Every structure is written in structure tokens, then in C-alpha cells.
Amino acid sequence: MDRWKADQMTLYYFSLRDNRGLFADENGIDLRDEAAAQEEAARVLSDMARDAVYAFKGANDYKMSVEVRDDAGPVMNASLTFELCKSRD
Amino acid sequence: MAKNLLDALVTKLTATNVLNGDDIRAILALPVRSRRLGPHEPVAQDGARPDECCLLGEGFAYRSKNTPDGQRQILSIHIPGEIPDLQSLHLKVMDHDLMTLSSCTLGFIAHSALRQLNIERPQVAAALWRETLVDAAIFREWIVNVGRRAGPVRMSHLLSELRLRLHAIGRTQDGTFDLPITQGELGDCLGLSTVHVNRVLKDLRAEGLIRTDRAIFRILDEEKLQTRGQFDPTYLHLS
Numbered sequence: 325m326d327r328w329k330a331d332q333m334t335l336y337y338f339s340l341r342d343n344r345g346l347f348a349d350e351n352g353i354d355l356r357d358e359a360a361a362q363e364e365a366a367r368v369l370s371d372m373a374r375d376a377v378y379a380f381k382g383a384n385d386y387k388m389s390v391e392v393r394d395d396a397g398p399v400m401n402a403s404l405t406f407e408l409c410k411s412r413d
Numbered sequence: 414m415a416k417n418l419l420d421a422l423v424t425k426l427t428a429t430n431v432l433n434g435d436d437i438r439a440i441l442a443l444p445v446r447s448r449r450l451g452p453h454e455p456v457a458q459d460g461a462r463p464d465e466c467c468l469l470g471e472g473f474a475y476r477s478k479n480t481p482d483g484q485r486q487i488l489s490i491h492i493p494g495e496i497p498d499l500q501s502l503h504l505k506v507m508d509h510d511l512m513t514l515s516s517c518t519l520g521f522i523a524h525s526a527l528r529q530l531n532i533e534r535p536q537v538a539a540a541l542w543r544e545t546l547v548d549a550a551i552f553r554e555w556i557v558n559v560g561r562r563a564g565p566v567r568m569s570h571l572l573s574e575l576r577l578r579l580h581a582i583g584r585t586q587d588g589t590f591d592l593p594i595t596q597g598e599l600g601d602c603l604g605l606s607t608v609h610v611n612r613v614l615k616d617l618r619a620e621g622l623i624r625t626d627r628a629i630f631r632i633l634d635e636e637k638l639q640t641r642g643q644f645d646p647t648y649l650h651l652s
Contacts, residue, residue, distance in 0.1 A: 338608040340608065340612060347611075347612045347615065349608055349611050349612070351611070353597075353607050353608065364606055364607065364608060367606035367608075367609075368606040368608040368609050371564060371605050371606050371609035372609070374563065374564070375563045375564045375565070375609075377563075378563040378566075379563070390608075
């Protein structure tokens with residue numbers, strides 16, 4: 325963080341959605357550019373996926389998504405889907 | 414200033430070690446060079462060859478390692494009375510960073526003085542050895558935490574640990590403690606993204622386990638938080 329001056333940073337807001345509901349991060353996170361926002365989105369998706377392993381128990385699908393916006397509006401949307409197709413009953 | 418610093422060390426050591434009056438007097442007579450540092454400043458950096466150890470008198474510090482692509486893992490959080498780089502007494506080269514988390518009052522003690530103390534006061538040497546063993550036990554627990562637990566469990570475990578360690582040195586009040594840490598830094602302790610840390614904290618607040626107000630953490634239900642964090646305090650060896 326200290327390598328980047330505050331005026332080079334953009335405030336990004338992340339909204340998470342999964343089977344548990346919506347979590348909107350209202351404080352935002354200072355990141356240097358869109359690539360860093362994409363990386364954070366990917367990281368949080370992988371965190372959600374790991375926690376879903378513990379949480380989802382018996383569900384056949386689990387959808388996780390992240391919406392990223394800045395003060396000017398939506399920036400990107402990223403998602404992961406877990407789908408279970410059993411081969412026998 | 415030196416007196417306060419060494420008092421913190423005595424408080425920490427005597428919480429779990431039996432030292433006699435001569436041992437304590439010998440600790441209090443150590444030559445200390447005191448220094449104040451702001452938050453997020455390096456104390457001893459990876460690759461350095463320090464000739465003194467750093468006693469944390471006031472504030473919080475952490476040890477960390479950085480990957481070549483700029484990721485940071487925080488390895489441990491340190492509280493007053495600890496000597497986080499005690500290993501430099503026997504291992505010449507720092508293999509990780511020691512950084513301040515908050516503003517800190519630090520006391521630097523020459524390796525030569527510590528070596529002399531260890532020779533003259535074997536019970537103090539044993540206590541310092543024990544401290545580094547407990548350090549290693551905490552590292553083992555942190556490996557389990559970042560490797561095998563879900564996000565809210567990791568967070569509950571970390572907060573349970575800090576609450577007990579701070580309680581042992583008399584620095585909690587009625588379930589609250591001051592921990593000036595950012596959510597990004599919590600993420601670096603737990604191997605979680607900053608956004609996920611925010612969500613996890615929100616979950617734990619919603620479950621009625623904690624309350625947070627900037628740097629102040631209040632544990633509302635210690636027993637439930639420990640259960641949530643799969644926390645077994647044995648590894649802290651506090652009794």
C-alpha cells in the first residue's frame with residue numbers, strides 16, 4: 325500500500341452475492357487500478373468458494389458473484405458456479 | 414523509560430515462568446536503548462544481521478514474509494513484553510521481517526548483554542527458551558488456521574487467541590481490547606482478501622459474538638467465539 329500515493333488510488337466497492345444472500349461492502353477499498361480490482365474480485369471469489377465447501381452441505385448448486393463499482397458506477401462483475409450432477413441415485 | 418520497558422518483559426515472563434528476586438533484578442538491570450516508532454515501520458528486516466534484540470514495551474508488532482509477486486503473509490502478532498526477534502540471538506540472519514503494527518515503544522538490548530544474562534541466570538535463560546517454544550506452538554496453530562479452517566473460523570480463532578494473550582498480561586478490560594489493525598492486515602494474518610475479512614467480521618457481529626469499533630474489539634461471548642474458532646488454548650501454555 326505504501327508504494328502507492330493516495331492520489332493514485334481509486335476507491336472500489338465490492339458486493340458479494342451467494343446462496344447465503346447479499347453482502348455489500350460500503351466502505352470500499354483503495355486500489356491502484358482496475359487490474360488490482362479484478363485481482364481482489366478473484367481473491368474474494370476463491371475465499372467464498374472455500375467457505376462454501378464448509379457451508380453448503382447437500383446443495384446441488386452454489387453460485388457466487390462479485391459486483392465491483394467505483395464512484396462513477398459499475399466496473400465489472402465476476403462469478404463462480406458450483407454445479408453438482410450425480411451419476412447415480 | 415527503560416524501567417517501563419523491562420517491567421513489560423518481567424510481566425510477560427512471570428505470567429508463565431517462576432523467576433526469583435535475583436532473576437528479576439538481573440532482568441531489570443539490562444542495558445536498554447529505547448526508541449519510539451510509528452505504525453507500519455520496519456524494526457528488523459529480512460536479510461538483516463542485527464546485533465541486538467527488540468523488546469516490545471508498548472504497542473503491537475508483527476512478523477511477516479513477502480512473496481516475490483508482492484503478497485504478504487503475517488506470521489504472528491506480538492504484544493507488549495515479547496521479544497519477537499529473540500531468535501536473532503542464535504540465528505545470525507533475519508529470515509523474515511519484524512514490523513510495527515501500531516505506534517510502538519521499543520527497547521533494544523545488545524546480544525552480548527542477553528548472552529551474559531543467560532549465562533548468569535539459568536532460570537531466565539530457561540524462561541526465554543520457553544518463550545520461543547510457545548512462539549513455535551503459536552506458529553503451528555496459525556498454519557492450521559490458514560490451511561484448514563473456513564474464514565469465520567479463522568477470524569474467531571485469531572480473536573480468541575489475542576484476547577487470551579492480552580488477558581495474561583493484564584491488557585483486556587471486560588472482554589475488550591485495543592487492536593489497531595486494518596482489515597487488509599487481518600486478511601494478511603488469515604490468508605483472506607480484504608473484502609472477505611469485512612464480510613466475516615459482519616457475520617461474527619451478526620452472530621452476536623463480537624462488536625468492533627475501529628481499533629477496539631469487544632468479545633461479547635467468549636465461549637461461543639472459542640467454539641466458533643475451534644479454539645483450544647492448550648498451545649498458548651498459559652497455565
